[in-house]
Amino acid sequence: MGKKIVLETRDLTKKYDGTTVVDRLNLHVAENEVFGLLGPNGAGKTTTILMLLGLTEPASGSARVFGFDSTREPLKVKRLTGYLPERLGFYENLTARQNLRFIAWLNNMSDEEAEGQIEQVLEAVGLTEKADIAVRKFSRGMKQRLGIADVLVKKPRLAILDEPTAGLDPEGINQILDLIAGLTKMDTTVVMCSHRLYEVQRICHSIAILAKGKLVVEGALDDLGREALAGGRYRIEVETAEVSPQLVEIIGKIKGVNNVEAEGNFLHITTDSDLRAAISKAVVNSGVALIQMKVHEFSLDDIYKRYFQEEGELKQ
Amino acid sequence: MITIIRKELADYFTSIRCFILFILVLLASAVALYAAQQGIRDASIGSGFIFMGLFTTGGDIPSLVTFIGIFVPVIGIALGFDAINREYSSGTMSRILSQPIFRDSVINGKFLAGMITLAIMIFAAMLIVSGYGLRMIGVAPGAEEIIRLFLYFVSIVVFGAFWIGLAILFSVLFRSLAISLLCPLAIWILLGNPVFNPYVSFIVPAIADSIGTYLMLLRISPYWLFAEATTALLDPLFRGLGILTVSDTTGMLLRPLSLEQSLLLVWPQLTTLIGLAVICFAVSYVVFMRQEIRAT
Numbered sequence: 001m002g003k004k005i006v007l008e009t010r011d012l013t014k015k016y017d018g019t020t021v022v023d024r025l026n027l028h029v030a031e032n033e034v035f036g037l038l039g040p041n042g043a044g045k046t047t048t049i050l051m052l053l054g055l056t057e058p059a060s061g062s063a064r065v066f067g068f069d070s071t072r073e074p075l076k077v078k079r080l081t082g083y084l085p086e087r088l089g090f091y092e093n094l095t096a097r098q099n100l101r102f103i104a105w106l107n108n109m110s111d112e113e114a115e116g117q118i119e120q121v122l123e124a125v126g127l128t129e130k131a132d133i134a135v136r137k138f139s140r141g142m143k144q145r146l147g148i149a150d151v152l153v154k155k156p157r158l159a160i161l162d163e164p165t166a167g168l169d170p171e172g173i174n175q176i177l178d179l180i181a182g183l184t185k186m187d188t189t190v191v192m193c194s195h196r197l198y199e200v201q202r203i204c205h206s207i208a209i210l211a212k213g214k215l216v217v218e219g220a221l222d223d224l225g226r227e228a229l230a231g232g233r234y235r236i237e238v239e240t241a242e243v244s245p246q247l248v249e250i251i252g253k254i255k256g257v258n259n260v261e262a263e264g265n266f267l268h269i270t271t272d273s274d275l276r277a278a279i280s281k282a283v284v285n286s287g288v289a290l291i292q293m294k295v296h297e298f299s300l301d302d303i304y305k306r307y308f309q310e311e312g313e314l315k316q
Numbered sequence: 317m318i319t320i321i322r323k324e325l326a327d328y329f330t331s332i333r334c335f336i337l338f339i340l341v342l343l344a345s346a347v348a349l350y351a352a353q354q355g356i357r358d359a360s361i362g363s364g365f366i367f368m369g370l371f372t373t374g375g376d377i378p379s380l381v382t383f384i385g386i387f388v389p390v391i392g393i394a395l396g397f398d399a400i401n402r403e404y405s406s407g408t409m410s411r412i413l414s415q416p417i418f419r420d421s422v423i424n425g426k427f428l429a430g431m432i433t434l435a436i437m438i439f440a441a442m443l444i445v446s447g448y449g450l451r452m453i454g455v456a457p458g459a460e461e462i463i464r465l466f467l468y469f470v471s472i473v474v475f476g477a478f479w480i481g482l483a484i485l486f487s488v489l490f491r492s493l494a495i496s497l498l499c500p501l502a503i504w505i506l507l508g509n510p511v512f513n514p515y516v517s518f519i520v521p522a523i524a525d526s527i528g529t530y531l532m533l534l535r536i537s538p539y540w541l542f543a544e545a546t547t548a549l550l551d552p553l554f555r556g557l558g559i560l561t562v563s564d565t566t567g568m569l570l571r572p573l574s575l576e577q578s579l580l581l582v583w584p585q586l587t588t589l590i591g592l593a594v595i596c597f598a599v600s601y602v603v604f605m606r607q608e609i610r611a612t
Contacts, residue, residue: 016610047610053414055609075416083414089407093330105319106415150411 003030006158006189007052011061014047014213021047023213024061029206034180034190036200036221038304039210045193046086048210049160052191053083065158079107082156086163086193088147092136096127096146099135100153107154114153121149124179140167148176152183159183161192165199177203201300209307216307224303234274235296238267241289250286254278265291320417320425321432328395328433337391338437344387345441348380349448355379356453365552365572367457368464370449371442372550380445381546382510384438385539388472389504391437392479395430397497399423400487400604410609423604427477427484427597434476435469442469460575467579468549474589475542479504481596488600488607508539516540535585538592545585548578 007029014022022044029035037045050056052063054074063070065077090099097118104114122128125145130138138146144167151159164180165173181203183190194200200207201221208218217224240247243262251269252260257279259270269279276293283290328334351374356366371380400423403409413419442465450456457465482503486496507515515537524530534540552572573581 050609055410055413057608075418078414079416081414083411085407085410085414087407088411090411091327091408092406093327102319102323103411103415105322106412106417108416154415 003033005029006031007035007063007065007191009048009052009061009063012048012051012058012063013060014044014051014056015059021213022051022058025210025213025215027208027215027218029189029191032184032187032189033205034184034192034203036204036207037191037193037210038195038197038200038207038300039216040308042212043210044213045210046162047213049083049162049191049193052160053078053081080157082151082154082159084147084151084159084161084164086166088143088150090135090138090143090146090150093134095132095134096122096138096149097131099146100149103150104153109154117153117155118149121152124152125149126175141169141172144168145172145176148179156188158189158191161190163194164192165194165196173199197300197304207300209304211308221300234271236269236271236276236279236293237296238269238279238283238293239265239291240267240283241265241291243267244286244288247283247286247288250282251279254282317417317421317425317428320421321429324426324429325432328429333394334433337394338440341387341391341437341441342444344383345380345444347377348374348383349445349452351377351379352445352449353452365458365461365464366453366455367446367449367461368550370445370453371465371468380441381550384441384472385510385543385546388434388438388476389479389508389539391434392430392476393483393497393500393504395433396426396480396483397487397500398493399426399430399484400600401491401493401496402487404491405493413609419605420601423484423488423601427480430480430484431473431477434480435473438472438476439469463575464549464552464578468546471542471545471549471582471586471589474586474593475538478538478589478593478596479508481593481600485596485600485603488604507537510539510543513537513539535588538589541585541589541592545582545589548582548585552578 005028007027009025009027012022012025012027013020025044025048027048037048039045047056051058052065052070054070054077057071066080068076068080070077090096091102094102100118100121101114104117109117118131119128122131125148127142127145127149130142135143135146144164148161148164151161159180161180165176168176177199180190180192192200192204204221206218206220207224209216243265248260248262248267251257251267254275256272256275257269258272261268269275274295276295280290280293349370352370354377355373356369373379374382400409403412403422412422446457446465479500483496483500486499490496490499505514507513516534516539520530520533524533535544
């Protein structure tokens with residue numbers, strides 16, 4: 001890795017009326033990555049975000065964004081950070097452009113700078129044609145796009161997006177996800193919350209899973225899958241014309257193979273490293289036709305379920 | 317903060333609410349002018365301050381001063397009752413607070429924008445009455461009259477500030493728009509309205525056991541304070557706000573008080589009004605600053 005950490009929390013804790021909502025959270029977000037914050041409803045994601053922005057004071061612990069303490073120097077943090085709230089609202093009587101202009105003004109942008117920037121972000125989210133329509137006539141999806149524009153208009157170094165694709169149609173989701181993924185190339189780090197795991201899997205580099213205010217797991221997406229589901233191992237699936245006990249034995253003897261299971265014409269092989277070449281050779285040498293072979297990829301779905309199963313088992 | 321004031325003002329001036337209030341104020345000025353036209357000839361304006369008679373003279377129809385006493389609280393409440401809680405309910409508050417601004421500039425900006433709007437409305441009404449009145453009676457105001465009228469204007473703004481502050485206080489305390497509108501209205505009906513005022517006509521006479529406590533209790537009512545200040549400012553013949561005994565009045569010359577003397581008379585009233593406005597605003601400021609943005 002070796003990347004610069006731009007957002008860091010240390011034992012961040014928040015209590016509401018005696019209940020701990022966020023419990024000793026330690027997060028690390030590297031520069032220019034897309035970081036996914038996952039967890040069921042009420043896991044403390046939004047509260048964590050509010051503390052990152054200095055909108056809510058933590059009970060203990062601290063959060064630092066670009067080296068600034070969120071509680072003590074919220075203005076410096078907010079100057080660099082754009083936030084898309086989960087329940088976002090606009091001034092309904094104003095047009096999209098006026099709403100954005102107000103935000104640009106609040107960020108001390110000059111008029112020319114603001115107009116240029118507004119034009120650019122409206123273009124980016126595909127609202128150029130609707131720019132001068134009052135927001136009250138906007139559909140849910142259009143408001144969501146305007147919300148993204150609203151975050152981008154201040155040219156943030158860090159964008160915190162709470163459910164950025166809520167209420168969008170599939171095409172809209174794709175556009176917004178592409179836009180978010182493209183942000184990292186423009187020197188913007190993204191932290192996003194989402195319930196839709198495939199979205200997170202598509203664009204996030206790292207994730208953290210929260211449950212009841214506690215960090216369940218944090219790390220790069222690729223590593224997490226193997227860690228979670230196969231104890232750090234690879235799972236290789238081989239389909240052959242027929243499966244013989246001899247074949248199972250031969251493959252079991254390859255160095256690095258931990259376990260071989262036969263199921264119909266399929267072989268499920270667990271290995272320490274990517275041994276596809278050695279396995280295919282063994283299969284072909286044994287005189288059996290090799291139909292297909294693939295390394296099992298872990299979907300975030302599996303990871304998520306796995307962690308929450310554990311969570312459930314612990315409870316019982 | 318300038319940005320917030322700018323936006324709030326733009327909102328106010330394009331809103332239907334303000335349009336209606338403006339029309340109310342204009343109608344009131346027109347009616348008051350008519351009243352003055354009817355009454356000013358017969359009015360016993362012994363003081364020689366004829367121009368001010370335009371504002372204070374009424375007959376069967378109330379004068380502009382009476383109208384202003386009724387409308388200013390209503391305008392104040394209408395401008396402030398949803399200042400903060402509407403931002404919460406429409407979801408714009410978290411978006412604004414995540415911008416690099418100080419939190420207090422939101423509430424300061426809204427309060428100031430409300431006061432500016434109110435001041436513009438009242439100033440317009442007074443100018444209209446002055447202008448048409450000048451044509452009507454053909455008597456130009458003297459320097460002292462202008463100063464007195466200006467001071468009257470200042471006291472209106474302070475009085476209005478109290479009601480805006482009160483309305484904003486409830487908009488900070490309650491999330492529901494209906495409650496934050498009803499609470500200041502209830503206070504207005506109880507303490508602040510000149511037409512039927514249960515506080516002045518029933519409660520105070522029932523409690524008070526002496527003239528002193530009677531006046532002291534009356535002066536809790538912001539309307540009463542404002543009315544006393546207005547009377548002393550606009551009627552130079554007016555002598556005292558307390559109770560004058562026969563021995564006080566014997567030998568008293570019926571000559572107008574000088575500006576300084578009138579000012580001296582209303583100074584406590586004005587200060588109390590300012591104090592009330594400051595308290596209202598300060599409480600809402602503190603509550604607002606301590607309010608947490610919570611994940612819902």
